[in-house]
Amino acid sequence: MDGAVLDVTDLHHTAGVRPILRGLSLRLGAGESLAVCGPSGCGKTTLLMVLLGLVKPASGAVLVAGTDITRLKGRKLAAHRRAHLGVVFQFGELLPELSPVENVALPALLAGTPRRDAYRDAGRLLDDLGVPADGTSTALLSGGERQRTAVARALVTKPALVLADEPTGALDGVARDVVADLLFAQSAQRGCALLVVTHDTAVADRADARLRLDRGVLARTGA
Numbered sequence: 001m002d003g004a005v006l007d008v009t010d011l012h013h014t015a016g017v018r019p020i021l022r023g024l025s026l027r028l029g030a031g032e033s034l035a036v037c038g039p040s041g042c043g044k045t046t047l048l049m050v051l052l053g054l055v056k057p058a059s060g061a062v063l064v065a066g067t068d069i070t071r072l073k074g075r076k077l078a079a080h081r082r083a084h085l086g087v088v089f090q091f092g093e094l095l096p097e098l099s100p101v102e103n104v105a106l107p108a109l110l111a112g113t114p115r116r117d118a119y120r121d122a123g124r125l126l127d128d129l130g131v132p133a134d135g136t137s138t139a140l141l142s143g144g145e146r147q148r149t150a151v152a153r154a155l156v157t158k159p160a161l162v163l164a165d166e167p168t169g170a171l172d173g174v175a176r177d178v179v180a181d182l183l184f185a186q187s188a189q190r191g192c193a194l195l196v197v198t199h200d201t202a203v204a205d206r207a208d209a210r211l212r213l214d215r216g217v218l219a220r221t222g223a
């Protein structure tokens with residue numbers, strides 16, 4: 001596939017003495033979504049940390065938008081991440097002292113977007129995702145609103161690739177379905193490739209393709 005947004009080749013990684021990734025490869029094109037499933041402890045978060053460049057693998061290549069991030073360091077790595085990647089974590093990880101709009105605008109501001117444009121884009125995204133943008137304290141958002149704000153923050157820079165780690169893991173019922181629907185729909189609408197790691201099959205079912213992380217490599221799921 002030409003122009004893959006994410007092209008991972010032969011990743012190996014060990015945590016302590018325990019092998020976590022053992023020759024893992026995968027490719028993801030623009031606008032495609034992939035769910036990586038597997039039980040707790042199988043290495044899903046470790047894989048995302050490697051794809052983010054926060055953990056250096058023992059060996060292997062991770063091309064994000066054509067550049068091998070395992071070979072980048074410091075400012076170059078941070079700049080590449082800001083330009084091409086958006087991330088959603090399990091518990092939102094919003095900054096409580098900033099308003100929802102400020103939280104969402106922050107990655108755009110850090111990427112050099114003019115202040116007025118960053119705030120306009122952040123406000124529109126929160127509107128699209130159904131989060132009250134004005135006058136609300138981040139600390140007072142519900143769990144579902146917090147995760148919708150985290151999705152908005154991941155999308156505000158129109159990244160080539162969005163990575164999500166158990167994005168609905170702290171939610172249940174309707175809030176979980178709403179966040180999962182919005183994450184997939186809004187990423188696709190913006191042409192962002194989306195990689196979700198989750199042990200929730202209901203979330204994984206929304207992806208274009210599903211793979212299982214099994215003994216350090218990716219395997220087709222039974223379904």
Ligand SMILES: Nc1ncnc2c1ncn2[C@@H]1O[C@H](COP(=O)(O)OP(=O)(O)O)[C@@H](O)[C@H]1O
Pocket residue numbers: 015016020038039040041042043044045046047
């Ligand atoms: N920094 C680390 N040092 C040692 N072991 C680690 C470290 N990070 C993760 N692990 C281990 O690696 C395995 C995979 O963890 P993780 O990637 O968090 O799995 P998952 O996200 O699928 O639950 C677990 O056994 C965990 O204890």
Ligand SMILES: [Mg+2]
Pocket residue numbers: 044045046165
């Ligand atoms: Mg995890």
